[in-house]
Amino acid sequence: MNFTLRVWRQAGPGTPGKMVEYKATGISPEASFLEMMDVVNEQLTLKGEEPIAFDHDCREGICGSCAMMIDGMAHGPNKGTATCQLHMRSFADGATILVEPWRVRAFPVVKDLCVDRSALDRIIAAGGFITAATGGARDANDILVPKVAADLAMDAAACIGCGACAAACPNGSASLFTAAKITHLAELPQGQPERFRRVIAMVAHHDAEGFGGCTFHGECQIACPKEISIDTIAHMNRDYMSATAASREEKAAGGTG
Amino acid sequence: MRAPTFFASTVGKKIVMAVSGLIMVGFVILHMAGNLQVFEGAARLNTYSAFLHGPAGEALWLLRAILIIALIAHVVSAYQLTVIDRAARPVPYVKRELQAATVASRTMRIGGVVLLIFIVLHILHFTTRTLQPAPLAEGDVYDNVIASFRIWWVTLLYVIAMIALAYHLYHGLWSSVRSLGVERGRLNPFRRPVAITLAFIIWAGFTIVPVAVYFHLVS
Numbered sequence: 001m002n003f004t005l006r007v008w009r010q011a012g013p014g015t016p017g018k019m020v021e022y023k024a025t026g027i028s029p030e031a032s033f034l035e036m037m038d039v040v041n042e043q044l045t046l047k048g049e050e051p052i053a054f055d056h057d058c059r060e061g062i063c064g065s066c067a068m069m070i071d072g073m074a075h076g077p078n079k080g081t082a083t084c085q086l087h088m089r090s091f092a093d094g095a096t097i098l099v100e101p102w103r104v105r106a107f108p109v110v111k112d113l114c115v116d117r118s119a120l121d122r123i124i125a126a127g128g129f130i131t132a133a134t135g136g137a138r139d140a141n142d143i144l145v146p147k148v149a150a151d152l153a154m155d156a157a158a159c160i161g162c163g164a165c166a167a168a169c170p171n172g173s174a175s176l177f178t179a180a181k182i183t184h185l186a187e188l189p190q191g192q193p194e195r196f197r198r199v200i201a202m203v204a205h206h207d208a209e210g211f212g213g214c215t216f217h218g219e220c221q222i223a224c225p226k227e228i229s230i231d232t233i234a235h236m237n238r239d240y241m242s243a244t245a246a247s248r249e250e251k252a253a254g255g256t257g
Numbered sequence: 258m259r260a261p262t263f264f265a266s267t268v269g270k271k272i273v274m275a276v277s278g279l280i281m282v283g284f285v286i287l288h289m290a291g292n293l294q295v296f297e298g299a300a301r302l303n304t305y306s307a308f309l310h311g312p313a314g315e316a317l318w319l320l321r322a323i324l325i326i327a328l329i330a331h332v333v334s335a336y337q338l339t340v341i342d343r344a345a346r347p348v349p350y351v352k353r354e355l356q357a358a359t360v361a362s363r364t365m366r367i368g369g370v371v372l373l374i375f376i377v378l379h380i381l382h383f384t385t386r387t388l389q390p391a392p393l394a395e396g397d398v399y400d401n402v403i404a405s406f407r408i409w410w411v412t413l414l415y416v417i418a419m420i421a422l423a424y425h426l427y428h429g430l431w432s433s434v435r436s437l438g439v440e441r442g443r444l445n446p447f448r449r450p451v452a453i454t455l456a457f458i459i460w461a462g463f464t465i466v467p468v469a470v471y472f473h474l475v476s
Binding site: 006008019069071072073077098100103104105106168170171172173175200203204206207210211212213214215216217218219221222223230231233234235236237238239240241243244245247 | 259262263265266269270271272341342343344345346347348349351352353355357359363365428431432435436437438439440441
């Protein structure tokens with residue numbers, strides 16, 4: 001298969017960038033999008049040009065590194081997949097494909113398609129954790145978790161922190177990321193002792209990083225490679241109301257994990 | 258109440274928008290029910306108007322005060338969130354293909370501005386009678402309605418405003434209950450039976466009055 005790529009090239013942070021056209025020829029339909037990029041980069045290297053910088057790591061949809069806006073869609077057109085799980089057979093032969101970095105103020109471009117997503121790490125550092133006693137590991141089933149709560153928590157915990165939600169959001173909001181982390185911990189017994197201070201701290205930090213607010217366009221859940229529901233945002237808002245408007249404090253007994 | 262934290266955050270501002278929005282939706286439904294009395298004749302509508310301005314006068318002012326506060330809270334929060342949201346993406350995409358956003362969700366801001374202008378014009382028209390496209394008399398609501406909506410551009414203006422209202426409510430009703438923490442587990446962004454039904458009823462209930470008057474179905 002042959003493609004025409006238009007890729008964002010930017011030498012470094014703060015320097016001006018532009019869309020540059022490349023030909024991708026002789027690409028296997030079974031190649032993943034990243035493998036196609038590898039082929040293009042090899043050709044660029046052989047020609048003595050600078051290869052296109054892009055983030056990637058596991059290439060099996062679990063690390064969340066491969067951040068690319070493909071034809072105006074985060075992780076490309078397919079549902080529930082990261083860029084590494086997108087295959088070239090999903091495109092028409094001869095298609096022109098636009099590839100851009102995530103465009104969010106909180107994700108500054110490092111180089112070409114690489115953006116700095118440490119803003120998400122700082123939201124986690126603000127409260128997306130539990131405080132646990134050290135010591136010997138407890139038995140796995142020592143703390144009872146209701147089935148429904150376990151399912152909700154696991155669905156939310158599927159978040160790989162790729163940033164597609166913020167990239168896809170017309171408001172540049174990382175609400176889905178923040179809400180997924182909050183929901184994940186708020187549904188489990190281990191998350192209870194810090195439940196309300198967590199939601200206050202994480203929402204405050206989400207805003208401080210310069211992300212926008214949620215208006216429920218629903219773009220994030222379509223873009224999310226883990227198909228996390230915007231219901232988590234409703235869950236976050238509910239806990240936020242409890243924590244602020246009702247000044248609720250943690251009372252429920254939690255586990256130590 | 259942790260007020261400074263609450264009002265400063267994007268989540269807090271959305272909750273303010275949701276609560277104030279739902280208050281205004283409640284009013285809009287009452288207003289629509291009041292309007293529909295035009296089909297029961299001049300006496301019925303004018304008696305209702307006299308009741309509102311007479312025995313229920315104090316309640317009316319209380320309602321107006323609540324609505325003004327709700328409107329200000331709604332507009333101020335919307336403005337602040339718009340500034341925050343615009344700043345969150347300083348460099349736009351060369352190409353952006355929206356996959357889930359609806360016409361309604363994308364026109365919330367411009368539709369909100371249209372509705373704000375409409376609200377001002379509407380109050381200047383029927384409430385204060387500052388704007389008189391046709392001569393309006395105090396107390397004779399029925400004749401005022403008939404005289405005004407016989408003018409094509411007045412009817413057109415109201416019809417356009419009600420389309421803006423329907424779109425605003427379709428997204429706003431659905432979105433506000435989610436902002437308030439209600440989860441319904443629906444992945445399909447277009448399937449919102451309650452929101453679309455209510456938005457349609459409100460649209461139809463308001464639009465039918467000027468249209469019926471214009472086409473002489475009410476006289």
